[in-house]
Amino acid sequence: MAAVPGGRRSGPAAGARFFCTAGRGLEPFLMREVRSRLAATQVEYISGKVFFTTCSDLNMLKKLKSAERLFLLIKKQLPFNVSSVSKGKIFNEMQRLTNDDPESWLNAISIWKNLLELDAKKVKLSQKNANPLKRKVGENDIIAKKLKTAQMQEIQENKECQMEKQIEEETLEQGNFTTKRDKSQEELQNDVAEAVDTQKQNDLTFRVSCRCSGAIAKTFTAQIFIHLSDIYCVVGIPVFRVPLASRAYIKTAGLRSTIAWAMASLAEIKAGAVVLDPMCGLGTILLEAAKEWPDVYYMGADVSDSQLLGACDNLKAAGLKDKIELLKASVIELPLPSESVNTIISDIPFGRKFKLGKDIKHIIQEMERVLRVGGTIVLLLSEDHHRRLKSCEESSVPLNSKGSRTDKPGSTECLNPEEKAAISEPASSSFAASNQECLDRMPPLGSLVPVEGYRVSLGKTDALIYKYKKSHSPGQ
16 A cells, blocks of 8 residues: 555554545645645645545545545556557556555555444444433334234234145145245255355455455445556545545535535635625535535525526525525626625536526626625636637726736636646645646636636536636726
């Protein structure tokens, strides 16, 4: 295992080495999150993955919001040289990659078991601290169910005895056949019972063929993650069966949950603030924000009845109906006073279902109107949106009363990590300096000054997350 320096460690208390997969462009969000949420150290990245060391338990690891999946790291190394195009030789290289260090596998499985045992102890402790009265009621219910089951079994046995008696009287000539049939059924039942007993006695097993059977398969994620590329080789074991990005509290998915959380994390949400999503759709951004920052007043607006119904269902499923207010309103005519909102977070529709056209300029102007001075806007924009906004800004009046830019040189960032050669590196300077062209493409929008920019992947297409600050009231 790619262990923490200092020799072999037996469990998570000593710090375990993990890695998460992340959507392209979300690596900086994930690096910040593991540092702040897990107090992680040795945080590194390569494109699509973030590596870190932490002592956190399963409960804390499950709280990661910007990651797709979480793995225990077994090894990370330079790519192996393929000396031949022969499939057999390539297979041997892959086999050597997974088999040449058995100690790393033993360490990884030991850490995995320790994590599960620690989690089980916490669950058991919480159950012991439960209300004794509830526990007593539960015990009574169990006893009652057992009595009822016993009575039903007794009635069933009586019926079976009567049926068997009738069969024996009607088929005396077939007695030998019946005897043989009963004997074969008993033998089959004995074989099944022996198999079950044997299965229960088996200890934890792990096979490199990526298959597990029996009770182990219900808890152990029987999968090995191997990623081979021209710049690195990574081997790991998934910690959870379900991806971290699959939110149990979202009934109907809209925007990718990791993107929604990343946008909310940029918005500098503070307790008591008013947060608005003026094109909320199914409410994914508001759900992610409300789960992470609960002491806030959230509002979602949309002009579509079907989208609002879906958002309402999501709020009910997540238990957040009282936390988020939904309004039917157009984004270009919001029923809100000027400068009444602290934060705006919005995924501007890309035009597949809803055509915006030149309305993008009016949408931004209305958002600017309701936002307070010093407030934050975080937008998810397509390349087409960006081009339209840039052309609008280039043909518009000066941005402030003096006709000059209000942002300072170097105050913006555009983080777009590219695949680096072999060795991963810390994020600080490499992310900030990765794409100067993207910095130049971030136009101010009236009083809205660009602060940060990120290019992220939505799967089949890319998008741009822009963060703006309102520097002054329009007209001043």
